Amino acid sequence: MLMEKKIYFIGGKGGVGKSTTSAAMALLLSQKGKKVLLVSTDPAHNSGDLFHKDLSGGKIQSVAENLDVLEIDSEQESRKYINGVKGNLKGLVKATMLDEVNRQIDMAASSPGAEEAALFDRITSLILEEISHYDTIVFDTAPTGHTIRLLTLPELMGVWMDGLLERRKKTNENYAQWMNDGEIAEDPIYEKLNERKNRFMRVREILLDNSQTEYVFVLNAERLPILETGKAIDTLHKHGLHVNSIVVNKVIPEDADGRFMELRRTNERVYLEEIQQKFTHQRQLFLPLLEHDISSLDALEQIAGILGKQVAAFIK
Ligand SMILES: Nc1ncnc2c1ncn2[C@@H]1O[C@H](COP(=O)(O)OP(=O)(O)OP(=O)(O)O)[C@@H](O)[C@H]1O
Numbered sequence: 001m002l003m004e005k006k007i008y009f010i011g012g013k014g015g016v017g018k019s020t021t022s023a024a025m026a027l028l029l030s031q032k033g034k035k036v037l038l039v040s041t042d043p044a045h046n047s048g049d050l051f052h053k054d055l056s057g058g059k060i061q062s063v064a065e066n067l068d069v070l071e072i073d074s075e076q077e078s079r080k081y082i083n084g085v086k087g088n089l090k091g092l093v094k095a096t097m098l099d100e101v102n103r104q105i106d107m108a109a110s111s112p113g114a115e116e117a118a119l120f121d122r123i124t125s126l127i128l129e130e131i132s133h134y135d136t137i138v139f140d141t142a143p144t145g146h147t148i149r150l151l152t153l154p155e156l157m158g159v160w161m162d163g164l165l166e167r168r169k170k171t172n173e174n175y176a177q178w179m180n181d182g183e184i185a186e187d188p189i190y191e192k193l194n195e196r197k198n199r200f201m202r203v204r205e206i207l208l209d210n211s212q213t214e215y216v217f218v219l220n221a222e223r224l225p226i227l228e229t230g231k232a233i234d235t236l237h238k239h240g241l242h243v244n245s246i247v248v249n250k251v252i253p254e255d256a257d258g259r260f261m262e263l264r265r266t267n268e269r270v271y272l273e274e275i276q277q278k279f280t281h282q283r284q285l286f287l288p289l290l291e292h293d294i295s296s297l298d299a300l301e302q303i304a305g306i307l308g309k310q311v312a313a314f315i316k
């Protein structure tokens with residue numbers, strides 16, 4: 001059931017309405033009495049604008065009854081993450097080596113993917129720990145490519161960490177041969193790596209579990225969003241992640257009048273039909289184009305209301 005999930009990921013192409021849909025979905029769930037955390041993972045945040053609250057600083061804040069919001073600051077997360085790694089290694093490497101080790105960590109920190117890894121670490125802790133304070137977490141994600149990389153990260157990290165662990169074990173075994181009793185000493189680095197790997201595996205299990213996690217793709221009735229959504233759904237499917245719902249946003253309302261609107265509607269009809277034929281494995285929800293931007297709680301409530309009716313129609 002769409003409204004009973006623990007975790008929602010809202011994805012889609014740039015500008016289609018991901019943040020609007022995530023906020024409306026979070027609001028709707030909170031109105032149904034669930035305690036909800038809305039998390040923005042997009043470096044270009046705008047949840048704060050939607051709720052007219054300054055959410056900078058990466059702290060969870062309450063914006064409505066039962067509804068908290070967090071904008072993850074990936075730069076800050078990355079810094080925290082690096083300091084954490086340095087802290088972990090402090091007791092493990094020789095004091096004389098520490099400067100060199102820290103220099104190497106700083107170099108790794110500025111390499112591509114470091115912020116993503118830190119962001120994923122934060123998402124992991126939200127899903128594994130913070131979830132205990134909430135009924136559900138809604139993730140508003142960045143445009144498609146970024147999100148797919150993020151969601152497939154645990155799988156990649158798993159393979160990569162297996163390699164690291166294997167090598168670490170070998171080093172240890174070689175080392176043990178030279179010891180008097182051949183005993184393998186406890187290896188704190190191995191332990192740390194293993195602990196991280198286990199966390200990734202736990203999160204991966206939740207992300208792959210359809211009864212706990214729902215992937216919603218937002219698109220508009222236009223050629224490029226349809227193409228991109230199709231590709232994204234296929235890619236995620238290959239990684240075992242199934243998109244079960246799509247939200248077609250900004251559909252021209254029935255009562256929009258005038259010749260221009262009539263022409264737009266004719267143009268749109270072709271794409272709406274294409275969507276209906278193409279996305280047969282997905283539950284399809286439709287949201288109308290409003291006369292104005294959705295930048296107030298009133299407008300958001302209006303969208304949440306429409307979403308609620310659509311969801312109810314699916315339950316029947
Ligand atoms: N149904 C709608 N009717 C009218 N305006 C809308 C509707 N949905 C979204 N908008 C407006 O369209 C713009 C883009 O929406 P939104 O920020 O939700 O998209 P996004 O997919 O999160 O974008 P980004 O990829 O930049 O994060 C915003 O100005 C929003 O207010």
Ligand SMILES: [Mg+2]
Pocket residue numbers: 018019020042046140141
């Ligand atoms: Mg957005």
